[in-house]
Amino acid sequence: MGVFKKLSWYFQEEKKRYGLGILFLLLVAIVNLIPPKVIGTLVDSMNQKGGIQTGQLMSLLGLLVFAGVGQYVFRFGWRNAIWGGAAKLEKTLRTRLFNHFMKMDATFYQRHRTGDLMAHATNDLNAIQNVAGAGILTLFDSLITGTTTIIAMIFFVDWRLTLFAILPMPLLAVMARRLGMRLHAAFARSQAAFSRLNDKTQESVSGIKVIKTFGQEKEDTADFDQIVDHTIEINKKVNFLDALFDPTTSLIMGITYVITIAYGGYLVTSNAITIGQLVSFVSYVSSLVWPMFAIGRLFNILERGNASYDRVAELLNEHSAIIEQPDAIAAPAHGDIRFKINKFAYPDDDHATLTHVHFTLPEGHTLGIVGRVGAGKSTIFKLLLREFDDYDGVIEFGGQNIKAYTLEALLDAIGYVPQDNFLFSTTVADNIRFSSFEKTQPQVEDAARESAVHNDILDFAEGYGTLVGERGVSLSGGQKQRLAIARAVITTPELLIMDDALSAVDSKTEAEILDNLRQERANKTTIIAAQRLSSVMHADEILVLKDGSVIERGSHDELLANNGWYAEMWAKQELEQKIGGETVG
Structure with missing residues (x-):
């Protein structure tokens, strides 16, 4: 019953609704007492010498009609409530739960896999819903039906026969308690197994292209089958425990019937009760079958719901490490950017990802950041976007610590084009205006022209109304990148961050996009990270990162003159372009 206590906050809010539902259950139970009593009266009347009179018959039939109509009305009432x-x-x-997901930080999503979160949002919530629906119904319906039936058996038939008939029922309570404790642990394992299965399914479907490319269909299927088999084995144990309820209940009800027939027959022969009363009593015993079976069903619902509630509550109790200050600045951020990070390491990682990375980016200037994969370029952007706040140093935007702004004020000032160009399964136009749906069609097209994707869109079957498919599956890598750029520039952000956002386009398209950005963002701040050095050659300053530290800095010409890593990589990439044509990074 612990899950009812955990959900007491909700039942308190909806006490009127559930009170009305329970009242209708009580009325249904009372109306259900009428048919057995009517049947017993009919039997006694027919057993008399004169038989049953027409007027009496019509009255009894009228009671049965009333009972039928009453059951219809009152059952509709409790179902609705x-x-x-x-x-x-x-x-x-x-x-x-969904709002909680939206507020959580990057660390939360590193700890929890997508499939597991989906299982919490679907299977677990369904189990909790059953507690507030089938659980409440089963609990109160069984209690009310059982109580009213036993009262009717005492007052309409005989208290002694009732006492003997219900003697076996405490055995059911003992059995339910013992099995219930084992079911709780079993259901918790079952829900966890479902999460693993859900996560595997989501991962395989998302990565189907990679699986097929490497010819791993059989191996992945075998891995999936193994997880399914493990899940089935766990659920077999749950079903075994659950299946013990009904046979035990049937056994106890069988004993009750034996007692009823044996002792009831004795009372009839001794004229303590009539044959009609015995018939009514047997009908009342039949009405007790549902409350008895309901106990098993109730424990099933409650234990499954309890395990699920604990899993969901554990998620909801987690807190984001990114916390807004009570008096945070709500005005959009703008101005110079001062980035001074002495040391930063990702959570649960002792190795520092950034060490002594310092730079100042004046408003309206462009900063280029280059370096090998893993040098720390994307980490700089994650800190600017406040995905992580735990670092040694300070980041300022317009003379204010970025932690002093509300998240909305900070992020609204930033347009971000990530390496992974995620697109939603909607139209091209809605993907571009995703950050600001009030943007008009001309503004959408202007953003597309700025990112050099307008002509490609016009060639699509439905133009800007073309559905791109899940994660942009119907588009090429270059088209997805340019749509992501359009989505970022449509809001004319104070700061535009492009994280290797031109790697899938050719040099000609890259030059066109960069030229458009220089013209349209003449007074705006831009940071470009790239593997291809041509993407940053026109930046006001370029940082070269290695192992999370700045090893070179300066303009394009200054870095070439230094004859360091930048100059070496520039010469190499120029040679590759001459020999092998376009490189896409």
Whole structure:
């Protein structure tokens, strides 16, 4: 019953709704007492010498009609109240969980895999919803039906027969308690196994191109089958424990019927009760079958819901390390950027990713950042975007520490083009205006022209209305990159960050995009990270990173004159272009 206590906050909010539902359950239970009593009266009347009179028959039939109509009305009432409450709980938790996902930081998503989070948002929430729906129904319906039926058996038939008939029922409570404790642990393992299976499915579907490219279909299928088999084995144990409820309940009800027939027959022969009362009593015992079976069903629902609630609550109790100050600046950030990081290491990593990376970027200037893969370029951007706040140093934007701004004020001032150009499964136009849906079609097209993708879009079957497919599956790498650039520049951000965002386009298109950006962003700040040095050659300053530290800095000409890593890489890339044509990084 612990899950009811955990959900007490919701039941308190919806006490009127659930109170009404329970009232309707009570009315249904009372109406259900009428048919057995009517049947018993009919039997006694027919057993008399004069038989049953027409008027009496019509009255009894009228009671049966009333009972049928009453059951229809009252059942509609409790279904509307209780199932409506369960649906509202699901909506509340689903919204709360999704909003929580939106607020969490990068570290949270490093700890939790996508498939596992999806399992929490689907399977676990469904199990919790069942507690507020089927769980409440089963608990109160079984209690009300069982209680009213036993009261009817005492007052309409005989208290002694009732006492003997319910003697075996405490055995059911003992069995339910013992099995319930084992079910809780089993359901927790079952939900965890489902998360692993869900995660594997999501990962395989997302990476299907890579799997096929490397011919790993059989191996991946075998891995999937192994996870499925493990999940089935765990669920077999759950089903075994769950299956013990019904046979045990049937056994106990069988004993109850034996007692009823044996002792009830004795009471009839001794004229303590009539044959009609015995018939009514047997009907009432039949009404007790549902409450008895409901106990098993209830423990199933509650234990599954309890395990799921614990899993969801554990997620909701996690807090983002990125915290806004109470008096944070809400005005959009603008001005010079001062980046002074003495040391930064990712969480749970003792190795420093950045060491003594210092630079000042005046407003309206362009900074280029180059270096080998893993040099720390993307890490600089993650700190500027406040994906991580735990570092030794300070980052200022317009003379203010970036931690002094609200996240909205900071991020609204930044346009970011990541290495992984994620596109949504909607139209080309909506992907471009994703950061600002009030942008008009002409503004969307201007952004597309600036990123040199307008002509490509016009060649699509539906133009700007073309659906790009999940993650932009229908587009080439270069088209996805240019759409991502268009999405970033459409808001004319104070700071534009391009993280190796031109690697999939040819040199001619790269030059066109960079020329457009220089013209359109003459008074705006830009940071470009690239493997291809031609992308940064016109920057006001270029930083060369190696192992998280700055090893060279200066303009393009100054770095060539230094004859260091930059000059060596420039000569190498020029030679590659002459010998092998275009390189795409």
